[in-house]
Amino acid sequence: EAGVTQFPSHSVIEKGQTVTLRCDPISGHDNLYWYRRVMGKEIKFLLHFVKESKQDESGMPNNRFLAERTGGTYSTLKVQPAELEDSGVYFCASSQVPGGGQPSGANVLTFGAGSRLTVL
Amino acid sequence: AQSVTQLGSHVSVSEGALVLLRCNYSSSVPPYLFWYVQYPNQGLQLLLKYTSAATLVKGINGFEAEFKKSETSFHLTKPSAHMSDAAEYFCAVTLTNFGNEKLTFGTGTRLTIIP
Numbered sequence: 001e002a003g004v005t006q007f008p009s010h011s012v013i014e015k016g017q018t019v020t021l022r023c024d025p026i027s028g029h030d031n032l033y034w035y036r037r038v039m040g041k042e043i044k045f046l047l048h049f050v051k052e053s054k055q056d057e058s059g060m061p062n063n064r065f066l067a068e069r070t071g072g073t074y075s076t077l078k079v080q081p082a083e084l085e086d087s088g089v090y091f092c093a094s095s096q097v098p099g100g101g102q103p104s105g106a107n108v109l110t111f112g113a114g115s116r117l118t119v120l
Numbered sequence: 121a122q123s124v125t126q127l128g129s130h131v132s133v134s135e136g137a138l139v140l141l142r143c144n145y146s147s148s149v150p151p152y153l154f155w156y157v158q159y160p161n162q163g164l165q166l167l168l169k170y171t172s173a174a175t176l177v178k179g180i181n182g183f184e185a186e187f188k189k190s191e192t193s194f195h196l197t198k199p200s201a202h203m204s205d206a207a208e209y210f211c212a213v214t215l216t217n218f219g220n221e222k223l224t225f226g227t228g229t230r231l232t233i234i235p
Contacts, residue, residue: 003163004163031221033221033222035223035225040129040227041227042124042224042225042226042227042228043164043210043212043223043225043228044225045222045223045224048221048222056222091163091164093164095221108154108166108169109166109221109223110163111156111163111164111165112163113161113162113163114163
């Protein structure tokens with residue numbers, strides 16, 4: 001089974017430019033999450049999709065960030081215009097919607113290797 | 121609301137020595153707790169999870185963690201460190217509410233193994 005794939009693995013852009021990060025979740029996983037780790041700090045939740053719908057975008061820093069998941073498959077995270085403080089590693093994760101009454105909180109997320117963004 | 125504190129951003133142990141990585145949590149409801157590991161150039165990989173069954177949880181690669189409610193801790197241990205254990209380790213918590221997989225992570229602990 002292919003894992004969660006993210007690209008690019010590393011992107012270097014200048015302040016004010018636009019970058020689009022892509023995440024391909026595991027096939028059949030309806031849940032898709034974006035997280036971000038700024039240098040030396042904790043990994044923080046950005047948002048959660050169930051299929052193509054945004055379930056929770058409470059972690060999105062500001063309106064320069066736009067996430068989409070067209071057709072409920074892959075997802076993109078666009079930063080426009082990028083600022084210096086956007087530098088960090090952006091992780092994508094996916095999971096299946098649990099069945100049989102199992103609580104979602106116990107579900108395990110599968111993470112991608114991350115996309116490192118450097119804004120100069 | 122929930123939070124996680126990992127004591128020690130860097131830990132060094134000798135090969136063959138005990139590994140102890142500390143994690144304390146704060147949660148308003150009974151939590152689910154996780155340890156993830158990130159090897160260089162790889163994604164986060166689940167080591168183990170606590171989901172209110174046995175308080176001593178065994179994971180992959182010889183790691184285990186014990187949930188101690190009285191101490192609000194979930195420390196990760198391995199009896200004998202191996203060079204391949206060098207990585208960054210993250211403790212995370214989520215709530216037991218249905219429909220919530222949102223993880224809250226600690227700041228991570230980078231483990232170095234001394235030959």
